[in-house]
Amino acid sequence: MKEIEDMIEELYNKMRIKKKPNIIKAQSLLGIYKAVYVGRIAAKNSPEYLGKSLGGRLRDVIKTDHSQEIMWCTCHSDKDAERQVIAYHAGTKVPVANRVDFMRGVIRHGDGFGSESIISQITKKVESWMPFWKGVFIVEEKPLYIKRKEGRLHCKDGPVMEYADGFKMYALQDIPVTEKMLSLIKNKNVLQLISIRNVEQQRVVMEEIGMDFILERLNAKRIDRSDYGELYEVDLTQGSTSHWDHQRNSIAKYVKVIDPSSERVYFNRVPSDKERVIDALAWRFNCTPEEYVFKAEA
Amino acid sequence: MSNYRQGDVALFKIKEALADTLKVKNDCILARGEATGATHELIGGIVYEDEEGNMYVQVDEEGQLIHNQGFGEDNHNTLTIEKGTYKVNIERDYYNRRVID
Numbered sequence: 001m002k003e004i005e006d007m008i009e010e011l012y013n014k015m016r017i018k019k020k021p022n023i024i025k026a027q028s029l030l031g032i033y034k035a036v037y038v039g040r041i042a043a044k045n046s047p048e049y050l051g052k053s054l055g056g057r058l059r060d061v062i063k064t065d066h067s068q069e070i071m072w073c074t075c076h077s078d079k080d081a082e083r084q085v086i087a088y089h090a091g092t093k094v095p096v097a098n099r100v101d102f103m104r105g106v107i108r109h110g111d112g113f114g115s116e117s118i119i120s121q122i123t124k125k126v127e128s129w130m131p132f133w134k135g136v137f138i139v140e141e142k143p144l145y146i147k148r149k150e151g152r153l154h155c156k157d158g159p160v161m162e163y164a165d166g167f168k169m170y171a172l173q174d175i176p177v178t179e180k181m182l183s184l185i186k187n188k189n190v191l192q193l194i195s196i197r198n199v200e201q202q203r204v205v206m207e208e209i210g211m212d213f214i215l216e217r218l219n220a221k222r223i224d225r226s227d228y229g230e231l232y233e234v235d236l237t238q239g240s241t242s243h244w245d246h247q248r249n250s251i252a253k254y255v256k257v258i259d260p261s262s263e264r265v266y267f268n269r270v271p272s273d274k275e276r277v278i279d280a281l282a283w284r285f286n287c288t289p290e291e292y293v294f295k296a297e298a
Numbered sequence: 299m300s301n302y303r304q305g306d307v308a309l310f311k312i313k314e315a316l317a318d319t320l321k322v323k324n325d326c327i328l329a330r331g332e333a334t335g336a337t338h339e340l341i342g343g344i345v346y347e348d349e350e351g352n353m354y355v356q357v358d359e360e361g362q363l364i365h366n367q368g369f370g371e372d373n374h375n376t377l378t379i380e381k382g383t384y385k386v387n388i389e390r391d392y393y394n395r396r397v398i399d
Contacts, residue, residue, distance in 0.1 A: 199391075296378070
């Protein structure tokens with residue numbers, strides 16, 4: 001990484017940028033994108049505003065398109081003037097964004113984008129890089145490997161990325177998950193699975209196990225069905241010998257719904273007093289069953 | 299009923315005029331996914347919010363509710379929102395917390 005830092009400094013010198021670059025070292029595309037959530041960022045002299053950005057504004061606006069192996073983002077300067085910054089994934093051609101000052105600087109004052117140029121050398125040695133304001137420059141280390149399935153970060157029995165220092169990341173269908181969530185697939189622990197709070201994480205783990213298996217293992221009893229979905233009753237104490245468990249109100253209700261756009265299946269808990277699917281869904285959206293009528297759903 | 303739902307975001311049409319005390323929200327993002335980074339964003343309208351964070355939407359002509367997929371594939375189609383005033387309800391979970399995705 002020292003070599004890369006030197007190259008970035010050399011580039012800044014060539015570009016006549018007086019300010020010394022603040023180099024942010026990051027691991028994983030997901031890490032840059034969702035620094036707070038799963039990634040790990042090592043900041044060197046990072047200004048306070050960028051630290052805030054990584055937790056909020058910056059995290060909100062970066063977008064990735066893995067199918068093209070190009071990462072891009074829109075971010076805001078201190079004065080909220082919107083600009084576009086483009087980050088390039090290693091191995092892809094380097095397109096030039098006209099409005100990006102940094103790119104202009106590389107062309108006008110640096111040594112361009114040729115194969116021997118500094119920026120090209122940096123690109124070869126890192127996974128991706130991103131220039132920001134006030135001399136901030138994010139470089140993403142190359143992982144030892146990246147596992148994908150049909151273009152998406154996906155591995156159900158291990159990390160999707162691992163770095164030389166041992167840092168690992170886990171994901172299913174591009175959704176970051178934890179190692180513990182993957183263990184639920186292996187152990188087929190459906191009771192813990194249905195308690196995962198994040199509905200997208202729960203969904204991708206559920207898809208690995210299979211909804212039919214989950215309903216069967218839970219011994220779920222369907223109590224209502226409509227065009228909106230299905231309502232199930234589940235005894236959460238099953239298998240438990242704890243007296244305390246059996247003293248509690250252990251019958252929980254879950255509504256199974258299919259997203260109209262993606263046809264993804266979700267299995268969400270609702271209060272036990274709900275007797276119909278429509279009651280359950282209306283409760284989740286804090287409205288009455290009569291109001292739960294939509295002109296369009298997606 | 300001219301209500302709309304896109305994933306965990308629902309717009310319920312209301313007849314009452316919006317209170318003067320509401321503030322215009324800086325952006326038109328109605329909800330944001332934690333795992334995916336995806337956002338539900340209103341185009342062609344104004345988003346207001348009260349002190350408790352409840353959101354309202356004013357569409358004077360025709361608006362759109364779009365889903366910006368931050369990471370992974372897009373999973374919600376764009377909805378065309380007709381003129382009107384709406385209350386925004388975000389889906390909640392069993393523990394009465396805002397759903398996270």
